[in-house]
Amino acid sequence: MASLSATILKDAMASFGKCVCDSARLMIGVPDYETYAAHLRLTHPDQPVMTYPEFFRERQGARYGDGSGRGFRCC
Numbered sequence: 001m002a003s004l005s006a007t008i009l010k011d012a013m014a015s016f017g018k019c020v021c022d023s024a025r026l027m028i029g030v031p032d033y034e035t036y037a038a039h040l041r042l043t044h045p046d047q048p049v050m051t052y053p054e055f056f057r058e059r060q061g062a063r064y065g066d067g068s069g070r071g072f073r074c075c
Contacts, residue, residue, distance in 0.1 A: 005047075029063055030059075031055075033052050033055050033056075033060050036047050036049075036055060
């Protein structure tokens, strides 16, 4: 019984930790690839899912500008 409680507590703490990390990443502008991939597979199964490097470059380009004149540029 104590082992089961410890397992439940451990799982709850891991879930809480992931939630905190995800929130912190979103606050500083780092989107979650797993959420993107799951959403795309569920709602747009006909579209290809970008790889993580493609996803990262696309999100960075959208946030900071990718040379096309759109997006935010600080300098």
